[in-house]
Amino acid sequence: MPEAPRRVTITDVARTAGVSLSTVSRVMNGNATVDPVLAERVRGVAAELGYSASPLARSLVLGRTSTVAVVIPDLANPTFQGILRGLSRAAAADGFHVLIADSAEQVDEERVLAVETRRRTDGVILCAPRMAQDELAVLLPSLSPVVVVNRAPQAGVPVVNADYRTALRGLAEHLYDLGHRRIVFLAGVARSASNAARLAAIADARAAHSDLTVIELPSGVDFNSGAAAADAVIKTGATAVLAFNDLVAMGLMSTLAGRGVRVPEHVSVAGFDDIPFAAYTSPPLTTAAVPAADLGAQAWAAMHALLTGQTPSPIVTTNPEVVVRGSTAAAAS
Amino acid sequence: MPEAPRRVTITDVARTAGVSLSTVSRVMNGNATVDPVLAERVRGVAAELGYSASPLARSLVLGRTSTVAVVIPDLANPTFQGILRGLSRAAAADGFHVLIADSAEQVDEERVLAVETRRRTDGVILCAPRMAQDELAVLLPSLSPVVVVNRAPQAGVPVVNADYRTALRGLAEHLYDLGHRRIVFLAGVARSASNAARLAAIADARAAHSDLTVIELPSGVDFNSGAAAADAVIKTGATAVLAFNDLVAMGLMSTLAGRGVRVPEHVSVAGFDDIPFAAYTSPPLTTAAVPAADLGAQAWAAMHALLTGQTPSPIVTTNPEVVVRGSTAAAAS
């Protein structure tokens, strides 16, 4: 290992500038009134020595790290990637750093990660769609300040989410308007919050249209789940499919193509999320656009408010818009 | 703000256990030999009080944070997402945390971010494909320990990269074998390291086949760049295209479709990277598979070696494999 040249410390600056530590500290923080001449000299020495205060030491004494943690279930999921990106950039704009924790879909790991990363940061933004509500409720207080993403409102904790229920309802309506009366819903993970919202939307659609049949098929949240569901979908004889998300829709379309089933001629397919690639599938995917990066930015805004003693709105909900593309068309008569 | 219940400190544990700070410290770190009975008592009290040492204080005194920084140019780029994911999981497996810094393609920002995040971590993994080599050379020493991703070998700094040159050469060969003699290369960002490697591959191909014409067209690294290049591509009359990466290829194919140009019947298109969606375009994209997550894991391995006083190999190069899918076919005669 190359000899590490010991970091220049505040003591070095003080000594070579011929002043006390306190003075240097004051100058560096623009704090109290310091003699302008002296201040300038100190600044000069600091610059010359390439000094800047140790974030670690500052964090310890100030009790804040200028860092927040983001806990997400899967870095491979485009939606969480978007959230992370929006969050990261917004936080950076406010001079904050982001510690990232990927639970790799291990629900029980989420709790540990959240608690542990919280200790090295000033707060945590939690994306834990699969965690049970009661478990979440006991976890949150120990994480404060904390912001929750894509869950139902929580007592005393800001929530940033998208209205999956209304959006999926919109998608269902879109299919209904196209004449589809027999639709498959490819469900995601049973216990997840966003799946519950979607099921509510399905219920809404059924209630609104007595001539509409919606068949729920268990699936998942990724390509493979969609691909695996293809045969079951075909067997239902449905003319349209509401996939849990774009990934599932893409997997489904892929296998459908292999089976000689054409989209949208034989069956219409709608995704959800409008991930960056949804516009580039063939046919381009009809979906509901969840502004993931915006969600991330909003989550940061809430956290920033919490961190600066302000009161963020307890819940920020964005409304995903239905984006009609080529994968949905009028039902064959 | 709810009253924050002051964190329980080592002093609390020591007091209620009736021992000294050092003893508690020793027990918590499994350090020296402590009387088993005493140790058990301390552990009991610690558990009861929910104590765990402050990472901040430990970091300050130990001089290490168990955290590394990852600097990447764009969190929206699937390749960097893959690298980050692989890195993050590998680091987590070794008990390390990851601080993430997205320079949002601002090359001058990269230097600042790297230096700043380095100060709060034990080392940085740098993905800076666009940074000038001389600038990189002066930056790296101040970052040590540091690992560089996807750049040419650096003096004294471990590099983890993919062999773009050989892989692109393989793609070119694939097209040549299919009978293509007039090929367009859609170049990326001029000053980028990976673009230079690709140009070398193009030169190799030309040298190997005197009857091969490769036309370089300036493009970019994303969808839009590919889409924007479509007309220029058509104008060349080439029968095949080597896109800078999958994103460019997808953008190109999208616009080509709009122009009534069919892939691969009229023109073959090859991408690069094999991002998760490459297999799901229509037609599925022929490309070279860069194992991004593996690169990330390798980068972590190198960093981990550095951090534990070992000597990582100065350069780890992986060889992207050519993946032939539906977007390339025999040249029309």
Added chain:
DNA sequence: CTGTTAGCGCCTTCAC
């Protein structure tokens, strides 16, 4: 084996 004493690098009352 255990307690006491120094710091890690910095900020902040408190006196001058």
Added chain:
DNA sequence: GTGAAGGCGCTAACAG
């Protein structure tokens, strides 16, 4: 306006 001293929470010699 400036310096001296205490402490953030913890670990690592150093004595006993």
